[in-house]
Amino acid sequence: MSNDIRIKKGLDIKLKGEAEKTLEQAIISNYCTVRPEDFHGTIPKLIAKEGTQIKAGETLFYDKANEAIKFASPVSGKVMEVVRGPKRRIDAIKIEADKTQDYYDFGVFDVNTAKPEALKAHLLASGCWPFIKQRPYDVIAKPDKTPKAIFVSAYASAPLAADLDFALQGKTKELQTAILALGKLTEGQVHVSVGKQSKSPFEGLSGMTLHKVSGPHPSGNVGTQINKIDPVNKGEIVWTVNPQDLVIIGELLLTGKFNAERIVALAGSSVESPRYFKTRIGSEVSTMIYDKGIAKDAHVRVISGNVLTGKQVPPDGALDYYSNVISVIPEGDDYEFFGWNKPIFDKVSTSRALTFSWLNPGKKYDLNTNTNGEHRAFVVTGNYEEVFPLDIYPMQILKACMYKDLDEMEALGMYEVAPEDFALTEFICVSKQPHQRIIREGLDLMLKEIG
Structure with missing residues (x-):
């Protein structure tokens, strides 16, 4: 029941470019990259130093704040490089994967x-x-x-x-x-x-x-x-x-094996043949996007995740820890002359002012990454509530996060939201405000002050 x-x-x-339901084995990735930034709020303490030979499932690092939480290697191989940022922050751990995988037996x-x-x-x-x-x-x-x-x-x-x-x-x-x-x-x-x-x-x-x-x-x-x-x-x-x-x-x-296998959809209007691949967490994106995927000189944006909540990765980057889709769409860095003052037939909009997507709800669009506007103060339109199904006031909670009023954030329902819940309001925002980033910063403040 x-x-x-x-x-x-x-x-x-x-959007155009939905993955066809055909599954292929991706080219075996020579390298696997694990980025601590995928685990928000984690401060990594490295265990596997450069040159260490590890099995799939063995611990790469643990969380300094809670040593019981360990992060395993998706592959067996040799730790080739520990990429560090400012103040020796660990940005990435790059592993040269074995041709034949060896699993730690739990x-x-x-x-x-x-x-x-x-x-x-x-x-x-x-x-x-x-x-x-x-x-x-x-x-x-x-x-x-x-x-x-x-x-x-x-x-x-x-x-x-x-x-x-x-x-x-x-x-x-x-x-x-x-x-x-x-x-x-x-x-x-x-x-x-x-x-x-x-x-x-x-x-x-x-x-x-x-x-x-x-x-x-x-x-x-x-x-x-x-x-x-x-x-x-x-x-x-x-x-x-x-x-x-x-x-x-x-x-x-x-x-007893930690098998970090992923079925990943390669999708997007810039992909020649959108389909599914069998690969591993942290594999090189290039093993999928260049095999009947996109031309190497294509002017596109590669996103690990979906187009609303994913993060941009370079074409030689890696699949992040939680994603099961790679989206490839045209890079929008062109300027549309008088784009604000003419009828629009090739974009999605919730407004009916000179936009006509509402006339053809089944149409698929080839959208690029243009924001079609510039950042400005919040404009009260009432559009957020049309696409926000939670019993929460979206604009009010965004503003409470911006001026860091913890009491108001609590009262408005901050405990049950995550950045992805505001992806649609960010998409339709005429003010081009970064809603997901605002909510993430608000959650981090609450975690720090309230716990």
Whole structure:
């Protein structure tokens, strides 16, 4: 039995270049790069020095603030370089991957008979704990806390997002093991949300509550689902896990191996043949984008993640730790003469002033990275509320973050939001304000002052 969640507010941004449901093995990456910046708020303490030979699953570094949280190497090989920034900050760890992977054996773990503390210790020791994130603050979960519920969103509604039903095919056993394991770590329920019309591998699994979601983006965001199922109040904690990370956790418990495999969608209007690749966390992006992907001299932006919340990476960069899509779209560095004062037919807009995307809701667009405007003070238009389905006042909470009023941030519902929840309001913002950055800075302030 499932529960239906229908989202009415939002905006579907239909872009050209959706990945076809064909899966290929990516070219084996010679190097794997792990960046501590992917783990927000973590201060890394390095264990694997330059020149160290490590196995897949062995610890690269741990968090100085909580030494129990360890970060594992996605591959076996030799640590070639530790890239450092200002004040010897660790920016990246580059590993030369072995041609044949060698896995550290953590041992098979019996979930059915395990106690919660033993299970938690096993996930911490194996490097799987960073896959579990918490709200409030959208950071890696604190092991000494118990969440009131755990949420998994197996429905991706973002533009050009990977189809999770396709990516998770054949992984039912791993998913079931991981769900049962997570159920031992919470006092409440494990909530899994799938698309209303999808044929998800989660259907039929036990130990969870299934929800069927429909409606425009951000209906697939886990924050939207938390808000509709069991909102986070002051003093409460919920955990979230991505579906493909569940597979890694499940495989670890079943086999004892930390297999950091990813099914990644290569998508975007600048991609010659959008499709899916089987690769590993931290692999070189070039192993996918240049094989029937894009021309090496193409003027494009490569994004690790979706176009709304992902981060730009150079063509010789690496897939980040949590992403399952590489988006490639045209770089928008041209100026459109009198672009503000003529009818617009080739862009998405929520306004009907000289824009006509509302006349053809099914049309797919070839958008570039132009912001189509300049940064200015907030303009009160009421548009944010049209695409923001959470029971929160978006403009008020943004302003409270900007003038750092902790009491007002608490009262307005800051505990249940994450930067990705404001990606759509940032997209339609006529003031071109960086909403996601504002929310991230507000969350960091609350974490520092309130904890």
